[in-house]
Amino acid sequence: MNFKNLVAIVVLFLLNGWSSMAQSKLDSITKEANGGNVEMMLFLADVYLNGAGIKKDEAEALKWYTKAAEKNNAEAECNIGYIYQKGLGVTRDNFEAIKWFRKSADKGYARCQCNMGEMYELGTGTQQDYVEALKWYKKSTETNYDYGFLNVGRMYEEGKGVEKDYAVALKNFKLASEMRNGISQGKLAFMYEHGEGVPIDTIEAMKWYKLSAENGEALSANNLGRIYYHGYGGFSPDYKEAIKWFKKGGKLGSPLSFYILGQIYESGVGDIEKDEHEATHFYVHAADEGHVNSQYRAGLMYEQGRGVKQAYDQAIKYYTKAAEKGHPNATGRLGMLLYEGKGVDVDKKKGAEYIRKGAAGGNEDCKKYIEVHKL
Numbered sequence: 001m002n003f004k005n006l007v008a009i010v011v012l013f014l015l016n017g018w019s020s021m022a023q024s025k026l027d028s029i030t031k032e033a034n035g036g037n038v039e040m041m042l043f044l045a046d047v048y049l050n051g052a053g054i055k056k057d058e059a060e061a062l063k064w065y066t067k068a069a070e071k072n073n074a075e076a077e078c079n080i081g082y083i084y085q086k087g088l089g090v091t092r093d094n095f096e097a098i099k100w101f102r103k104s105a106d107k108g109y110a111r112c113q114c115n116m117g118e119m120y121e122l123g124t125g126t127q128q129d130y131v132e133a134l135k136w137y138k139k140s141t142e143t144n145y146d147y148g149f150l151n152v153g154r155m156y157e158e159g160k161g162v163e164k165d166y167a168v169a170l171k172n173f174k175l176a177s178e179m180r181n182g183i184s185q186g187k188l189a190f191m192y193e194h195g196e197g198v199p200i201d202t203i204e205a206m207k208w209y210k211l212s213a214e215n216g217e218a219l220s221a222n223n224l225g226r227i228y229y230h231g232y233g234g235f236s237p238d239y240k241e242a243i244k245w246f247k248k249g250g251k252l253g254s255p256l257s258f259y260i261l262g263q264i265y266e267s268g269v270g271d272i273e274k275d276e277h278e279a280t281h282f283y284v285h286a287a288d289e290g291h292v293n294s295q296y297r298a299g300l301m302y303e304q305g306r307g308v309k310q311a312y313d314q315a316i317k318y319y320t321k322a323a324e325k326g327h328p329n330a331t332g333r334l335g336m337l338l339y340e341g342k343g344v345d346v347d348k349k350k351g352a353e354y355i356r357k358g359a360a361g362g363n364e365d366c367k368k369y370i371e372v373h374k375l
Contacts, residue, residue: 026054033064041068042075049079049088058089069100074109077101081115085124094125105136110145113137117151121160130161141172149176150184157187157196166197177208182215189220193227202232213248221249222257229264239270250285258286259294266297276307287318295322296330303333303342312343323354332358332366339373 026047033040041064047054049061062083068076081100084093098119104112117136120129134155140148153172156165170191176184189208192201206227212220228242243264249257262282268274280301286294299318302311316337322330335354338347352375358366369375 033067036071038068038071038073038076041065042073045076045079049083058083062089069103072107074104074107074112077104077107078109078112078115081112085115094119098125105139108143110140110143110148113140114145114147114151121155130155132161134161141175144179146176146179146181146184149173149179150181150187153184153187157191166191170197177211180211180215182212182217182220185209185212185215186217186220186223189223193223202227206232213245213252216252218249218252218254218257221245221252222254222260225249225257225260237270239264239272243272250282253289255286255289255291255294258282258289259291259297262286262294262297276301278307280307287321290321292322292325292327292330295319295325296327296333299330299333303337312337316343323357326361328358328361328363328366331361332363332369335366336369 029040029043033044045061045064045068048057048064050056062080065076065079065083069080077100081097081104082088084090084100085097086092098116101112101115101119105116113136117133117140119125119133120136121133122128134152137148137151137155141152149172153169153176155161156172157169158164170188173184173188173191177188185208189205189212191197192208193205194200206224209220209224209227213224222245225242225245228238228245231237243261246257246261246264250261259282262279264272264279265275265282266279280298283294283298283301287298295318299315299322301307302318303315304310308314316334319330319334319337323334331354335351335356335358337343337351338354339351340346355366355369355375359370
């Protein structure tokens with residue numbers, strides 16, 4: 001049985017809980033790894049690092065990567081660098097990380113050449129040096145590494161280590177985009193939308209945003225939603241299509257998408273009817289993911305009983321989250337609930353403190369409240 005098939009069987013067993021059969025296969029792989037099989041060493045390290053059906057064991061992962069690295073395996077060296085960079089089971093150490101990245105990169109391993117570029121670009125583990133960063137990014141493109149082209153394009157787009165050159169950026173984004181790199185597809189779309197290095201072409205931009213979104217990029221889904229919401233190239237807005245893409249953006253992990261959906265349903269627009277229940281649903285989604293404006297809106301919806309049953313405890317919960325991030329309106333509303341004892345014991349001292357903070361942040365309701373209650 002070849003290695004790839006064996007891996008597939010083991011992972012399948014592990015993920016489906018067939019522990020006795022999986023253990024037998026795992027024991028077989030461990031035996032081969034101990035016998036010097038580098039592929040099996042890498043597989044064991046990956047399984048332990050990612051917890052593929054078994055408990056994560058980062059120390060065990062590092063052990064197997066180290067054994068593979070002792071046989072000059074570039075992939076193992078790169079992964080050891082990653083472990084130190086992220087502090088996975090070890091103390092985070094960027095100097096140790098770049099040492100391992102360099103070993104791997106010098107062997108021509110493209111992913112680690114990109115990692116070297118990132119370390120120089122950000123100045124982690126070494127002195128910041130855009131020229132050196134660009135050099136390493138370019139090296140990674142010699143083996144047609146999509147993220148290498150992405151990063152070279154970005155350096156030219158931003159003018160880091162080189163004169164800003166949209167034409168060169170566009171060329172590199174196109175190369176990575178043709179390899180289905182979702183980030184590059186989104187970059188390419190942005191350049192077409194805004195006319196950077198090419199004439200403005202919204203249709204072409206939308207084509208690339210769609211491909212990018214389909215490859216998992218939430219920002220591209222948001223940008224499509226925005227274009228459909230506002231209309232483009234003489235076409236009228238298409239709110240239903242906008243909602244479709246904002247929902248996709250939310251599912252891909254963007255709380256901003258859920259916030260925008262909340263705004264749409266709270267007010268209603270075009271052929272989309274006002275639906276405060278749906279609005280609250282999306283605000284809560286975004287609020288639970290840490291979006292501060294959504295935390296305020298969720299608090300307001302619960303306080304006023306809009307789209308949901310009035311619940312002061314939920315209002316306080318979300319106002320508190322937003323207030324901790326300095327949102328003046330949430331701070332003020334929280335203060336009023338505390339001052340009046342709604343959903344909580346009366347606390348005029350703390351309530352007044354929050355109300356004053358809200359007023360200092362520009363909240364007009366707080367300023368009026370202070371005048372009325374002589375705070």
